[in-house]
Amino acid sequence: MSDIKKGLIGVISDETKVSEVMPEINSLTYRGYAVQDLCENCKFEEVAYLILNNDLPNKKQLKDFENQEKINRRISNNLKNIIRNYPKNAHPMDTTRTSVSYMGLEDPEVNNNSPEANYRKSIRLMAKMSTIVAASFRVKRGENIIDPNNDLGFCENFFHMCFGKIPSKEVVKAFDASMTLYAEHSFNASTFTSRVISSSLSDLHGAITGAIASLKGPLHGGANEAVAHMIKEVGSADKAKDFILSKIKKKQLIMGFGHRVYRNGDSRVPTMTKYYHKTAKYYQNTELPKISKVLEDTMLKEKNIKPNLDFPAGPTYYLMGFDIDFFTPIFIVSRITGWCAHVMEQFENNKLIRPLSKYIGEPLRKVSNN
Secondary structure (H helix, E strand, O other), rough: OOOOOOOHOOOOOOOOOOEEHHHOOOOEEOOOEEHHHHHHHHEEEEEEHHHHOOOOOOOHHHHHHHHHHHHHOOOOHHHHHHHHHHOOOOHHHHHHHHHHHHHHEEEEEEEOOHHHHHHHHHHHHHHHHHHHHHHHHHHHHOOOOOOOOOOOOHHHHHHHHHHHOOHHHHHHHHHHHHHHHHOOOOOHHHHHHHHHHOOOOOHHHHHHHHHHHHHHOOOOOOOHHHHHHHHHOOOHHHHHHHHHHHHHHHHOOOOOOOOOOOOOOOHHHHHHHHHHHHHHOOOOHHHHHHHHHHHHHHHHHHHHHEOOHHHHHHHHHHOOOOOHHHHHHHHHHHOOOOOOOOHHHHHHOOOOOOOOOOOOOOOOOOOOOO
């Protein structure tokens, strides 16, 4: 009991076939495929199929999968009204969490944990997640909800539901790449949360609701929002170095840098940075990449810490026109695939996750009668 692993650092709690973080070669793989290769050669729908099914789809399998996703995109009128009536100052992560919990009330198979039912629910969650996030995005802006368009692919449809229009192919591709990069990442905090919940034989919607609550934290998914706020605060490249030096001097936490499992930098960063720069070039914004470069170089020189995926992803979403407080819900639109795969894997060979603790409180004592 004396060897306590705070944060479970270095603890291997289970086995998985879903993904592998390989710090020794600075790589991340989904079902054996490097994410860089998936970004360049596959669209997000193919990657989602891979994560949920253990292999890339052939043409027929992909078409069937896409059709299943499309026919499950719509959300109920009841849920639309609930979204319209959320408190106006509520954070989108909180409304998204609540919407998923409500969808569990509506799902006819919510308490059926058979592999077949959980797979069907996974498709429904993937399909509806983008719809509820887009609906919340519109409502928070004071705009009408836009229903999904089943003639559009997954990423194009999300832009359609958020903005009523679809950007250039370059921008859609950059967004698609971010979806692939965010889709899965081994036993991170939110994924582990989903597995802990499902280990008690709770339902899939409950596990996803808990995962969203975990992802909200700024030490996990909320970091992409923090990065965008930081870059906005910096304002210009000529102020970036002093900004970071001041943060370091004050020993303040700088979001978007460092990662628990990568020794030589987050393997997803080079790919996302490439699409960040392509997006900035399309929108003719040269200042944001300059700010990012100074921040990155200064952190590397002063602290020898490299950026993580949130560092290029945050400003990329900002350039695309998404409101900053929706960056982490967009993360969910992608990560729902990884979460569902892990929950289904947990059910395959389940054992209740119940670690021990070392008590350091008051010694045994008696209640006084005085």
